[in-house]
Amino acid sequence: MNKQTSKPILKAPAKKYSVAFKRKIVQEYEGGLLNKDRLALKYGIKGNSTILKWCRQYGRLAYPTSPHTQMGRPLKDP
Template sequence: MKTSANTGNPKRTQKDYSLPFKLQLVAEIEHGLLTKSQAKLKYGIQGDSTVTKWLQKYGNFDWENQAHTTMSKTPEQKILELEAKVKLLEKQKARAEHLAERADKKVIIFDMLVDMAEKEYDIQIRKNYTPELSKASKKNKKRL
């Protein structure tokens, strides 16, 4: 895939666009998140009429009567949309699980390092706070 010199976005060919990608782009435009020209720039789409054709083919706008209607999608389109959503959610779930596991490992390592430092230098790093407010907090509370 080549990159465009003026935008830095990758130039795409027609075979690069999957159906879930087209449906996502159409949904973004129909929900008012992007205009056609913004979508073209954001995703590196070269053809001037490509986005318009996708809107005509997959969108809910009635191009013959120039009015919005809720056209029912074919079962195949619905299945493809749902499959794309499932894949996206699975990716998000896997990423969240990975980040949670990584955070747990960091906590364990940090605790081990603090334990080692306390033993090595014979100092108490962790603070044992009592339920009472500290003197500084009491002073601040009285001022208010």
Template sequence: MKHQGLTREKRTQKDYSIAFKLRIVSQVENGDYTYKQAQKEYGIQGKSTVLVWLRRYGNLEWSKPKLHT
């Protein structure tokens, strides 16, 4: 018996509309999702894709975390 697995189509940044990106950013900034939850919920494959959107389109400070001493 041959095993048939589901294959995911790889996506690029170009596949996501600006409206989709802004919706994700808004949901993360409003606290509806963490960026990792949003990534999983919407099937975004890139590990840092949502973070890039947050830095580019978001209203909050999303630079690298600062170490507190």
């Protein structure tokens, strides 16, 4: 029986973006012309929440931190 050796999966190192580039992306997103997915495709940005994280850091608009922090229906008194 032959022994199969598995090769380790190598990941590419994370890309570093300049602050000016991040601010440009946030400005385009807040301008409303393109959504986050389109901007990620246009500039080759990986990650599902990268642009949202940049918007929280450098943006002017308020962004929700989590969907679970939104107010729901008020509770009824017993």
